[in-house]
Amino acid sequence: WLGWDETNWFGFSGTHFRFLSTLCQLANKTVTDAIHQFGIQSFITLNVTTETSFNTQLDIIVNEFAQSFITNFDLLIQTVQLLTQTDQPYTIDRNAVLFYLTTQDEINGAQYARVGFQFTGPVNAETKSVSCICATDPHCQTPVFDPVNTTILSTAHQFSEVIGSMQSCYIVDSVLLSTLECYYLHSCVSILYKFINDIFNDLDSGISYFDVNILVNNSASSRFPPNASLSTIVKALLVEEWNPVFSFDQYYEQCAPSKCTYSQEVRTTDFLGVIIFVISIIGGLIAGVRLIASLLIKMIAVLW
Numbered sequence: 001w002l003g004w005d006e007t008n009w010f011g012f013s014g015t016h017f018r019f020l021s022t023l024c025q026l027a028n029k030t031v032t033d034a035i036h037q038f039g040i041q042s043f044i045t046l047n048v049t050t051e052t053s054f055n056t057q058l059d060i061i062v063n064e065f066a067q068s069f070i071t072n073f074d075l076l077i078q079t080v081q082l083l084t085q086t087d088q089p090y091t092i093d094r095n096a097v098l099f100y101l102t103t104q105d106e107i108n109g110a111q112y113a114r115v116g117f118q119f120t121g122p123v124n125a126e127t128k129s130v131s132c133i134c135a136t137d138p139h140c141q142t143p144v145f146d147p148v149n150t151t152i153l154s155t156a157h158q159f160s161e162v163i164g165s166m167q168s169c170y171i172v173d174s175v176l177l178s179t180l181e182c183y184y185l186h187s188c189v190s191i192l193y194k195f196i197n198d199i200f201n202d203l204d205s206g207i208s209y210f211d212v213n214i215l216v217n218n219s220a221s222s223r224f225p226p227n228a229s230l231s232t233i234v235k236a237l238l239v240e241e242w243n244p245v246f247s248f249d250q251y252y253e254q255c256a257p258s259k260c261t262y263s264q265e266v267r268t269t270d271f272l273g274v275i276i277f278v279i280s281i282i283g284g285l286i287a288g289v290r291l292i293a294s295l296l297i298k299m300i301a302v303l304w
Helices: 014-039 051-087 171-177 186-202 230-235 248-254 271-303
Strands: 096-104 111-119 141-147 159-168
Touching (some): 014 230, 051 171, 141 171, 159 186
Antiparallel strands (some): 096 111
């Protein structure tokens, strides 16, 4: 196998975490700028709407707006991956091996040095083999294995898989393909301590030993499970939950009408009122008939 480094650690290193930190800062700036742009917009209605309609409309507007810049951020990450895979930058031993050849001219016997690349891919630490070639496979990857009880890969007789860690051709792919499962387990974090302590023993870095608390899996506080890929988390802009807050009172104060009219269907009288009205009419008719009858009788008596 070419490009094999016996003491190399293929899991998350400082470079991976710096790239993840850069993604986090970029996502934070994207969200901050988007919120600022959204905040300077106006919500205009022809007529004053109800509070229910107000909340419904703004929910739709905010969701569509958030989805738009989430999609744009994802396109940015995909563009970086595409350019990296297309340009195939040389990464020392992850995607190609640089070799030198000396050739001799047949006529004058002069020797010439020739430089070339032999395409390769990430090495599986357990099988010590290359299962895919970065130049031809954009999805080339292999799990990260830890040599048990040692940091020297060539002398290891037993390997354990570093859960959630993937090794790919480039840092960007290795980070996005991996998960943070390892950092939820003491047994897995101890692997990182093993390599860190080995470096501290070899180098007088002046850095004091430190203890790292493992992550806590709490589904109530995080919507991302431990086995969620960093690609999934980054696509969501590393945001756990959106909490939009709308103020109908402020909207109404800005758009308060000078007058308000409305129509309402009401009954002028109820059932009892109708009965009283009918009785009143009947009583009035009876009284009228009596009056008219008495007048007619008097007129007839006079005529006779």
